[in-house]
Amino acid sequence: MDYNGQPLFAELAIMKTFQDDGWQTRWVETYGKKTPICLLDWKDDKYANQIHEPFEDATITELLAAIAHVNNDRYAGCWDVVSKKGEQILFAESKRTKKDSVRQSQQTWLAAALRLGLKEENFLMVEWDFLP
Numbered sequence: 001m002d003y004n005g006q007p008l009f010a011e012l013a014i015m016k017t018f019q020d021d022g023w024q025t026r027w028v029e030t031y032g033k034k035t036p037i038c039l040l041d042w043k044d045d046k047y048a049n050q051i052h053e054p055f056e057d058a059t060i061t062e063l064l065a066a067i068a069h070v071n072n073d074r075y076a077g078c079w080d081v082v083s084k085k086g087e088q089i090l091f092a093e094s095k096r097t098k099k100d101s102v103r104q105s106q107q108t109w110l111a112a113a114l115r116l117g118l119k120e121e122n123f124l125m126v127e128w129d130f131l132p
Contacts, residue, residue: 001013001128001130003016003017004016008042009027009042010094010096010126010128011027011080011081011094012027012039012041012042013128014080014081014092014094014126015027015040015081015083018081018083018085018090018092021085022085023083023084023085023090024055024056024057024060024083024084024085025081025082025083025084026038026039026040026053026055026081026082026083027039027040027080027081028064028078028079028080028081028082029047029050030075030076030077030078031047032047033075034075035075036064036075036078037050037052038052038053038054038055038082039051039052039053040053055082055084057084059084060082060084060089063089064078064082066116067109067112067113067116067118068112070112070113070115070116071108071109071112076105076109077103077104077105077106077107077108077109077110078091078109079091079092079093079106079109079110079123080092080093080094081093081094089118089122090122090123090124091113091122091123091124092123092124092125092126093106093123093124093125093126094126094128095125095126095127095128096127096128096129097127097128097129098129099129102125110123
């Protein structure tokens, strides 16, 4: 994906769009992890060597932990990008058009978050594709 002329993973492009609007945001990755890693960038290196950049605002980390607790103590399915601006919180999930679909674990994460008290407005599905 292209973001301001720079090739990026879609998740980073979404995250940087939120950053440009003043949101505190991270790409949250849970693959193969008991607890998520929060990314601000992607090093040209293996997944295991990526740099965890925790949120400055502890309430976001606490919210993620609370959702995980409702989700049977699992972070699996956490949406790709988590952002906070003031009191607003937004989870964004990146899906490539006609190539990707919502997984059951993501639906379960959403259901856990809604049971915790978040609203549908706190969730955004971002569909993307390459230009022909």
